[in-house]
Amino acid sequence: MNDGYLEEKRKAIAETDKEIIILLKKRLDLATEIGQYKAQNGLEVRNLDVEQRVVDRYRYLAAEYGMNPDRMEHICRTIMQESVESEAAIQGVPAPDVHDKDPHKEEIRISETDIETGRRKMLGIGVASVAAILVLTAIAGFVFNSDNGLSILYLMAVPMALIALCFYLGYKDMASGKNAEDLRWIKKRTFIFGGLMIAITVLILALFIIRG
Structure with missing residues (x-):
């Protein structure tokens, strides 16, 4: 068994993970700038239309690259949660949960x-x-x-x-x-x-x- 091959791939994954974190930090910095703009202009932290467009983009790209759209949506909302919490902190308000797709509508589960x-x-x-x-x-x-x-x-x-x-x-x-x-x-x-x-x-x- 070639352990060297696995080690090489694991190092490549570690480098990819580092790149992902750097990109996420860049995204969070942009969200912070958006949060500051919203605070200055009296805009709400959460924008459902924008969130849905982002989710739709993730789902489309996931399907395009052969990944699970539902799983990618969950990842997307988790990333957005970081952004929303940053924006909410700037305004000094509680952070909404972006996993709640529509906070104004109660989802009725069925058996x-x-x-x-x-x-x-x-x-x-x-x-x-x-x-x-x-x-x-x-x-x-x-x-x-x-x-x-x-x-x-x-x-x-x-x-x-x-x-x-x-x-x-x-x-x-x-x-x-x-x-x-x-x-x-x-x-x-x-x-x-x-x-x-x-x-x-x-x-x-x-x-x-x-x-x-």
Whole structure:
């Protein structure tokens, strides 16, 4: 075993760590200058919009270089905490916690049972929607337009597949929801796109029925 190789790499890591600390100190010095400017101009220590832009940049770069965006976000917020504490010290105020992503909104945690219940409802709505469209398609194709019944059925297979996909993705994404806000967003997105596809599908069927 070549211990010399490992020692060389460890020395390289130690040098890299030193460079990181130097850059962090430079960042902290810049944050101190910002803190002094804020104190002189009566600005608040924390700016959520700026924080979010910084976090988004970290997450983007993490993904770009094949790293874990969530872990990099945590590192980012830890670094920002140093800056915020420096700025708060200048103004003589308590330092806010930047790990609290939105101090004005209480994050409501949800249980695994709530998530699973929501997923089952999402899947049930998707299945019911596709089944209802299938029945309407059969009526439009074989009752009102019997000559082209199969053609209509084949034609409507695409929007029905898109409706099913939309609700399936909602069902799948709900498993990763961490709080009530996450679930609300997933439901809203699913029902907007799913509802739009259903409306378009029903409109197409209505046109078939009207044209006979």
